[in-house]
Amino acid sequence: MTEKVALVTGAARGIGLATTQLFIEQGWRVAMVDRDGEELHKAATGLNPVSAFVHDVSIPDQVDDMVHAVRTTFGRIDAVVNNAGVADFGPIEDTDFARWRAVMATNLDGVFLVSQATIPALRESRGAFVNIASISGLRASTLRVAYGTSKAAVIHLTKQQAAELGEYGIRANCVCPGPVRTKLAMAVHSPEIIAAYHDAIPLNRYGTEREIAEVITFLCSEKASYVTGQVIASDGGFESTGVGLPALRS
Template identity: 60%
Template sequence: MTDTPFLPRVAVVTGGARGIGLAIGQWFLAHGYQVALLDNDHATLDAAVAELALPDRVLGVHCDVSDEAQVAAAAKTVAGRFGRVDALVNNAGVAVFKRIADTSFADWRSVMGTNLDGAFLCTQAFSPSMVEAGRGAVVNVASISGLRASTLRVAYGTSKAALIHLTKQYAVELGNAGVRVNVIAPGPVETEMAKLVHSVAIRSDYVDAIPLGRYGSVEEMANAVGFLCSDAASFINGQVIAVDGGFDAAGVGLPTLRRGAATAQADHA
C-alpha cells in the first residue's frame, strides 16, 4: 500500500484583491494553504497576485460574485487548478450609504446582489467539494451593521443581517455533512476605504464608542477568520463573532461614563 502524498489545503477568498480579503488570503498562505482570490476589480486583483509572487500557490480569478454564471466558471477554474476546496470565505461586499428616502431600488439590489446573493452563490458553488470530503469551513464576513442598526445603512445593514441568518441556515444543513459555517461581524477597520469615507468627526465618534478605543486592523479580522477555518474551531458552527473591540457589547453606553469608570478602576489599581 502506497502512502497518499500530502495535499495542501485550499482556500477560496472572495473580494480578495485588497483590504480584509487580501489579509485573509495572506493568513491562509502563512498557514500553508493554496489560495484562490476572487475579485471583480481586474487590475487590483492582478496587482495583488503579482505582489504576492507565489504563482504555484496563488490563483487570481476575475469574478463578479453576484453573477451566477461567473461564479460557476470560477468554481470550475479553481477545481481545475487545485482539485479541491477546504475553506471558503465570502468577503466580497459593497456599500451604499444613503438615507432611506434616497436609496433607489437599484441601490438596494446592487448591495443585496453582492453581499447576500454573492455569498449564497459562492457557497452553493464551492461547498459541494467540502461536503464530498466530509469536512471544511465556510466563513462569511458580515458587519457590526448587521447586528445593530444605524443611519444611512438601510441596504447595507439589512444585507449583513440577512447574511448572518443565511450563515445559520447553512450551518444547520451543511453541519450534517461535517462542514462548519460561521460569520464574523467586523466593527470599524483600518482599510483604505475607511480612510476615504470616515471623516475626522466620524472616526472620533467610533473611537469614543468602542471600549478598546481604536479601529481594528485587517490582520485582526484575518486572524478571526483563520481561527474559524482551523481545526482549533472544530466544534464551532453557526456562530456570529463580533470582531469589534467591544462596540456591540457597549450598546448605548455613554463614552463619558465608560471613561469615568476606567479612571475609577485605575485609581483603585
C-alpha cells in the same frame, strides 16, 4: 500532508487580501477571487501559492465558471471565505430600488451563489464556510438600510448553512467586523467620525485588517473543528455598547 485550499472572494484589497496573506503564512494555497481584475492581479503578484480568478460573485454563470476553474486548478476546496461586498450608505428615503438591489446582489446573493456552488467540494473535504457580515448586521445604525439589512441576512444565512450542512461535516460561521482601519475608511471618515468611533468602542480604536483575518483563518482551521453556526463580532466591543453614532447622521 496535502495542502489545504481556501477560496477567498473580494481578495484584491482590504480584509480579503489580509486573509489571503495570512492563509499563505499558515501553509494554505489560496484562490483569490475579485471582479476588479487589474487590482486583483496587482495584489496577487508575488504571492505564492495563489491563483487569481476574475469573476463577479453576483452573476450565477460567473460563479459556476469560477468554482469549476478553482477546482480544476487546485483539485479541492477546504474553506470558502465569502468576503466580497459593496458599501452604499445613505438615508432610507434616498435609497432607490436600484441602489438596494446593487447592494443585495453582491452582499447577499453573492454569498448564497458562491456557497451553493461550493457545497459539493466542501462535502468532499468536510470543509468550512466563513461569511463576512458586519457590525451593521447585528444592530441598526443610520444610513445603512441596504448595507445593514444585507449583512443581517448573511448572518441568518450562515445559521441556515450550519443547521443544514453539519451532517456533511461542513461548518459555517460568520465574522462581523466593526470599524476597520482600511485605506477607504480613513479616506472617507472625517476627524469627527473617527473621534466618535473611538469614544464608542471600548478598546478605543479601529481594528486592523490583520486582526479580522486572524479570526477568519482560525474559524477555517482544525482549531475550530467543533465551532459552527456562530456569529463573532470582531469589533473592539463596539456591539456591546449598542449606540449609534450621532456623527454619522445626515
